[in-house]
Amino acid sequence: MTDLDVRRSALPLNGVKDLDPLLERAADAEFVLIGEASHGTHDFYAWRAELTRRLIAERGFGFVGVEGDWPDCERVHRAVTSDVDPFEAIYDFRRWPTFMWANEEVVEFCRWLRRWNAERPPAERCGFHGLDVYSLWDSLRAVRRYATANLPGEMEAVLEALYCFEAHGHDPQQYGPATRLVPESCEDEVVNLLSCVARTAPADEGGFGVRQNAEVVAGAERYYRALVRGGPESWNVRDVHMADTMARLAAFHGTKGVVWAHNSHVGDARATDMAAAGMTTLGQLARERHGRDTMLVGFASYRGSVVAAERWGGQHHVMRVPPARPASLESLLHEALPGRASLFLVPPPGLRPDWYDEPLGHRAIGVVYHPERDRTANYVPTVVGRRYDALIWVDESRALHPLHGEPWDDAEPATYPTAM
Helix, strand or coil: CCHHHHHHHCEECCCHHHHHHHHHHCCCCCEEEECCCCCCEHHHHHHHHHHHHHHHHHHCEEEEEECCCHHHHHHHHHHHCCCCCCHHHHHCCCCCCHHHCCEHHHHHHHHHHHHHHHCCCHHHCCEEEECCCCCHHHHHHHHHHHHHHHCHHHHHHHHHHHHHHHHCCCCHHHHHHHHHHCCCCCHHHHHHHHHHHHHHCCCCHHHHHHHHHHHHHHHHHHHHHHHCCCCCHHHHHHHHHHHHHHHHHHHHHCCEEEEECCHHHHCCHHHECCCCCCCCCHHHHHHHHHHHHEEEEEEEEEEEEEEEECCCCCCEEEEEECCCCCCEHHHHHHHHCCCCEEEEECCCCCCCCHHHHCEEEEECCCCECCHHHHHHCCEEEEEHHHHCCEEEEEEEECECCECCCCCCCCCCCCCCCCCC
16 A cells, blocks of 8 residues: 555545535435544544534434433433523533533534524424433433323333332442342333333324433443443443434434444444454444445544543543554554545545555544553554545544533443443
C-alpha cells in the first residue's frame, strides 16, 4: 500500500457540501449508523450532527437513536418535538459519563432539531430516542408511574417486579453478584411484567414508551446477570437490545432512522477481532437483519485532545491524544493526508485500494483513557473496507465541551466494563 493509494481514494472534506457523496450513497438506506472513535471528541460530534441534519432535511429520516438511556432521551424527545428549549433536558443527564450527552455539541444539534420540527405537523416531526439498556430503575419507575395512571389492572405485575429488585437493593451493579450467591433472579417477574404491558398498553406514543421501558427493564436484568459471568454475553445483550430498539422505533414511527454510537458498536464485528471473541455489534446485526438498507459510517483521527476520565466514575477532563502508533490505520492516513480532513467511501468510485482489505490497528478511545498507554492499548485490528461503508477522517481533533462536572451522587454507571 502507498500514500498514493490513500490519496486517490480520499474525497475532500472541508465543508458541509463535501458530504454530498455520502448523502448519495445513503439515498436508499433505511438506517444510517454514525460512529465516533471516542465519546469525548468535538469533531466527531460536529460532523455527525452535520450529516444527520442533512439526512433529516434532505433524505426524510424521522428519528435519531443514540447510545443513551431511554428515560433521559425521552425528556429530550419531548423538548425537541414541542416548543421547549432542550437545554434543561440535556443538562439533566446524570448517569456517568454525563459528558457523552450533556455537552454543547448535543445542545446545538437538538436546538436545530426543535427548530426543524416547529415547522412541521406533529406526525412529521423527527424524534430523539435512547437505545441503551442501563436504566433499570429509571425505566421501572417510569413503568410504575404509567401503569398507576393508565394500566391499573397490571399493577400487580409491576409491583412484583419492583419488589423483587428492591430485595436485591437499589444498585443494579449488585443485582448480578447477588444472583450468583443466591440463584434467585427477577427474570420471571420481568418476563411477566413485559408480557402484561405488551398485551395491554395502547398503540399511541405513551403506550409505545411504556412498552419500551419494560423492554429496558428486561434487557437490564439480563445484562447485569450476564455481567458477573464474564465473557462476551453482557456486551451482546446490549447490542442486541439496541438493534431491537432501533427496529421497533422504525416500525412504530414508520420512518427511517439515524443512530449515534461508538465505532465499537457501529462497525461490523466480523471485520475485527471481536467476532473471534464471540462478540456481535449493532452494525453487524443491522447488516444481517436489514442488508443493503443499512449504512455504517466510522470516524478516525491521528492526534488532538479528548474528554475522558482516568478512572471509572471519576471526574472527566481534557486529555492529550498522542500521535497514533506506527503501522495503524490512523498513521497510514496521516502520512498520506497530513493536516487534512477526508471522506472515504467503500468501495471508492472507480477503484478498490489494497489498504481497504488489509487488517490494521484502528484506535478506539473509551470514557476511561490513559494517553501514556495509548500505543500498547486502544487499537482494534480492523479491515476498514468490511467494517464500515464510509470513514470520516480528521487528522487533528479537538475535545468535546461538557455542560457540567461529575460524578452526580445518584447515578447508575454506564458502559461498564468496556468503556465504550
